Amino acid sequence: MAHATGIKYLKEKSLPLMWCPGCGNGIVLGALVRAFEELGLKKHETVVVTGIGCWGKADDYLLTNALHTTHGRALAFATGIKAYQPGLNVVVLMGDGDGVTIGGNHFLHAARRNIDLTAVVVNNYNYGMTGGQVSGTTPAEHYTTTTVYGNPERELDPCAVAAAAGANYVARGTAYHGWELKEMIKEAITKKGFSLVEVASPCPTHYGRYNEMKTALAMLRWLKEKAVPLKTYEQLEEPEKEGCFPVGRLVSRDAPDFNARY
Amino acid sequence: MPRILAIVGTDAAAEAMRQIDPEVVAVYPITPQTAVVEKFAEYVADGVVNTEMINVESEHSAMSACIGAAAAGGRVMTATSSQGLALMWEELYVAAGLRLPIVMTNVNRSLSAPINIHCDHSDSMGARDSGWIQLYSENAQELYDNLLQAVRIAEHPEVRLPVMVCVDGFIISHAIDRVEVLDDDRARAFLGDYVSLPGYSLLDAAQPVSIGMFDGLYGYYYEAKRAQEEAMARALTVIKEIGEEYRQVSGRGYGFWEEYGLEGAETCVVALNSACGTIRSRLKEWRARGAKIGLLKLRVFRPWPGEELARRLAEFKTVAVFDRAVTLAGGKGGPLCGEIAATLYGQAHRPRLVNYVYGLGGRDLTQALVDQALEELAAMPAVPEPMLPVRYLGLHA
Numbered sequence: 080m081a082h083a084t085g086i087k088y089l090k091e092k093s094l095p096l097m098w099c100p101g102c103g104n105g106i107v108l109g110a111l112v113r114a115f116e117e118l119g120l121k122k123h124e125t126v127v128v129t130g131i132g133c134w135g136k137a138d139d140y141l142l143t144n145a146l147h148t149t150h151g152r153a154l155a156f157a158t159g160i161k162a163y164q165p166g167l168n169v170v171v172l173m174g175d176g177d178g179v180t181i182g183g184n185h186f187l188h189a190a191r192r193n194i195d196l197t198a199v200v201v202n203n204y205n206y207g208m209t210g211g212q213v214s215g216t217t218p219a220e221h222y223t224t225t226t227v228y229g230n231p232e233r234e235l236d237p238c239a240v241a242a243a244a245g246a247n248y249v250a251r252g253t254a255y256h257g258w259e260l261k262e263m264i265k266e267a268i269t270k271k272g273f274s275l276v277e278v279a280s281p282c283p284t285h286y287g288r289y290n291e292m293k294t295a296l297a298m299l300r301w302l303k304e305k306a307v308p309l310k311t312y313e314q315l316e317e318p319e320k321e322g323c324f325p326v327g328r329l330v331s332r333d334a335p336d337f338n339a340r341y
Numbered sequence: 342m343p344r345i346l347a348i349v350g351t352d353a354a355a356e357a358m359r360q361i362d363p364e365v366v367a368v369y370p371i372t373p374q375t376a377v378v379e380k381f382a383e384y385v386a387d388g389v390v391n392t393e394m395i396n397v398e399s400e401h402s403a404m405s406a407c408i409g410a411a412a413a414g415g416r417v418m419t420a421t422s423s424q425g426l427a428l429m430w431e432e433l434y435v436a437a438g439l440r441l442p443i444v445m446t447n448v449n450r451s452l453s454a455p456i457n458i459h460c461d462h463s464d465s466m467g468a469r470d471s472g473w474i475q476l477y478s479e480n481a482q483e484l485y486d487n488l489l490q491a492v493r494i495a496e497h498p499e500v501r502l503p504v505m506v507c508v509d510g511f512i513i514s515h516a517i518d519r520v521e522v523l524d525d526d527r528a529r530a531f532l533g534d535y536v537s538l539p540g541y542s543l544l545d546a547a548q549p550v551s552i553g554m555f556d557g558l559y560g561y562y563y564e565a566k567r568a569q570e571e572a573m574a575r576a577l578t579v580i581k582e583i584g585e586e587y588r589q590v591s592g593r594g595y596g597f598w599e600e601y602g603l604e605g606a607e608t609c610v611v612a613l614n615s616a617c618g619t620i621r622s623r624l625k626e627w628r629a630r631g632a633k634i635g636l637l638k639l640r641v642f643r644p645w646p647g648e649e650l651a652r653r654l655a656e657f658k659t660v661a662v663f664d665r666a667v668t669l670a671g672g673k674g675g676p677l678c679g680e681i682a683a684t685l686y687g688q689a690h691r692p693r694l695v696n697y698v699y700g701l702g703g704r705d706l707t708q709a710l711v712d713q714a715l716e717e718l719a720a721m722p723a724v725p726e727p728m729l730p731v732r733y734l735g736l737h738a
Contacts, residue, residue, distance in 0.1 A: 131424075131456070149424055149453055150371075151399065181369070181399040209370040210379065213396045224379045225370070225396050227386040232396075 085112025088122065093140050098133060101287075101295025103254030103280030107201055108137050110257050111170070114264040115143075125168040128157040130182065132174035133208045133282075134201040151182030154189040157196050165195070165338045168268060175202040179237045180215035186237070190244035193272040194337035199264060200237055200275060203282035211285025222289040237277045242330045247272030249330035253279040253302040256326065266328065272336035279306065279324070343521045343591070350514040353481035353522075354420060354446045354506075355380035357488035359390055360528040361444075364415035364535075367395040367406035371425040372458045373510040374448040378420060400425035404432035404443075411441035412552060414542035416492070416535040418443065422510060423450035426464045430471070436503045437472025437569060439553055442495030443503040445473075446488065449614065449665075450510040451702045459703020460510040462613065462666040466676045472569055474504040474576055475643040477613045481518035483640075484508045486593055489523075492532055493583045499575045501538070509615040511703065523591055531590045573644040580641055597646040602628050602635035608718050609654060609692075611637045611681065612663035616699070616706050620663070623711040632719060639677070647684045654681065655688040661695045661718055663706075674698060674731035682728065693721070699734040710734045 089112060098104045115125065125143040129135040130153035138145035144167075148156045157171045173179075178200040179186050189196060205223050206212040213223040213230050216237065220229040242249045248270040252260040260278060267274035281287060281298030292298045305323045307315070312325035348356065354377045358366070366385075368378040385394045397403050403419050411417040421429065426447055436443050451461040465475060476491060478484040484506060491504040508514060523531070543550065556562045581596060588594030601621050603609060610620055617638040624636055637653070654660050664675020673679065674696035685691050697714050700706045714734060 147454075147456060150428075183398060206370050209372055209375045212370040212375065212379070215398055225368075225382040225394075227383055 083113040083116040088112040099284040101283040106254040110261040128171045130177035132177045134174040154185040171198045175216040176206045176214040190241045190246040197267045197274045205286040241275040248274035251277045350481040351376035353485040362390045363418040365410035367403045374422040400428040404429040414537040420446040422448040433471040440501040444491045457702040466666040478508040512615045597641045599638045606635040608634040608659040609657040651684045659693045665700045694728045696731045
């Protein structure tokens with residue numbers, strides 16, 4: 080059987096992608112459109128909502144409906160779409176700056192409301208588009224253009240926040256694990272209620288360059304080593320958990336979603 | 342000895358911030374302002390300033406943190422652009438209403454939608470009634486000079502208002518310019534120490550105060566707003582005084598506006614920011630050919646220097662206003678022209694007023710487009726007519 084390519088969802092004329100060499104966004108976009116194809120999503124029944132940032136430019140390549148919004152507010156716009164047109168598949172593409180830093184409050188409340196949206200948050204640990212500044216997910220003590228002697232603040236864990244706030248589905252993948260990522264996005268879209276797929280992704284141009292991982296290979300290796308399957312992670316002693324994160328399906332539950340409760 | 346640097350506009354802002362050495366800077370990155378905070382972050386990391394820099398999670402938080410720090414008695418600065426300024430909206434009014442002397446660089450950029458990262462003045466023009474003083478800068482030199490003066494204007498006991506210093510995104514912010522900076526001792530002597538007025542600091546343990554409280558239905562809100570207006574009016578005098586004092590220190594004086602070729606002119610072009618460079622370069626040629634036309638580059642938009650401006654503009658037969666923003670009121674033109682029209686209303690002689698909208702979303706104002714406007718102005722009949730409809734320079738069909 081031929082594998083899904085997702086090509087029918089892409090504006091081929093917009094290729095090649097504008098993202099930097101070594102960026103993970105192309106892999107995530109590939110996983111997204113393959114997931115669309117395997118689920119048989121119809122373009123006219125699917126809306127992609129984006130905010131501002133490198134990953135927010137993914138809608139430049141998509142033939143689905145798309146609403147390009149403002150920085151941090153994509154989930155609020157998407158909430159409006161889903162409330163009025165609950166039949167649509169609404170997929171919200173945000174980066175870590177967009178999704179959980181400037182847009183943190185919307186993220187919290189979309190999960191609490193458990194509205195049937197799928198958020199794909201590409202976490203590259205910095206503000207890539209504006210040139211590599213510190214974001215809410217930049218690990219403590221890591222370097223960015225605005226934390227040149229190391230980040231004095233702690234990082235946010237988007238999955239933990241979504242889980243605590245009431246999301247029905249929470250998963251974490253990486254750009255290194257493209258196949259698994261596609262499967263997670265499929266589960267997330269299929270699941271009723273708020274779904275989050277956080278994708279740990281390389282940014283060799285900015286984040287990597289400032290943190291001794293200036294090649295795409297170095298960043299992918301870093302992601303591969305950090306990513307530990309949930310079951311293995313749970314068996315680790317606390318000190319061993321330092322410096323790695325669990326990947327896979329972290330939360331899956333069936334609390335009634337916003338449209339069902341309304 | 343002043344130093345002469347070849348630096349981009351954003352570095353000129355960061356250099357001014359280094360010399361000002363504010364106690365707190367709360368910022369959030371946004372194109373094209375970001376390079377200001379990046380450069381300043383280096384100064385913080387290198388320990389050349391004593392600033393506490395907070396990388397907050399949004400511009401709304403940036404302005405909120407600035408308000409908190411300023412209310413606590415600190416000298417406070419930030420920088421933003423476009424959507425960032427828009428996100429600060431609510432807090433802009435609070436900063437002005439609480440009379441906090443915050444100084445901010447606004448690197449002018451258009452507002453969404455559709456998204457566009459390039460220059461126009463929609464952002465700061467939208468904030469024109471927020472109670473902030475607005476100074477406009479043609480180039481990196483003026484940006485630097487305006488920022489130093491802004492601190493003095495904002496903190497002046499007769500004023501106590503926040504100041505926004507505007508400069509064109511990319512055209513100036515990302516282009517290398519010749520900038521003459523004061524040596525640090527001279528700059529710091531000009532700036533002086535920030536003295537928090539009694540009653541204005543939350544951190545006055547001997548005399549605690551509450552600020553911004555609900556005034557009740559029959560309270561002092563109305564009076565507070567009127568007081569803000571009066572402070573704005575007093576700022577006109579202060580801006581002039583400080584512009585003159587800056588001339589003594591730097592050799593570069595500043596008033597409400599700068600004139601080029603207006604002696605004996607019949608037509609006056611009014612514009613803000615970097616467009617003035619392009620317009621001036623064309624006027625040089627036109628005037629050499631004998632055209633009676635000059636330029637008034639407005640620096641101070643808030644407070645509005647209406648009385649003086651009206652007197653000056655009434656001396657011309659035609660006033661052509663270049664606007665890098667539109668009011669979206671159905672073809673009424675730009676905000677600068679609207680202000681000038683209102684200002685001229687009370688004059689016995691009202692010049693013919695022509696409004697050129699240009700450069701929205703970074704559309705280039707080329708020399709050819711300036712010529713197009715100048716040719717049209719030159720061909721207008723001598724007999725004044727009512728205000729002409731708005732022209733859109735460089736708009737594609």
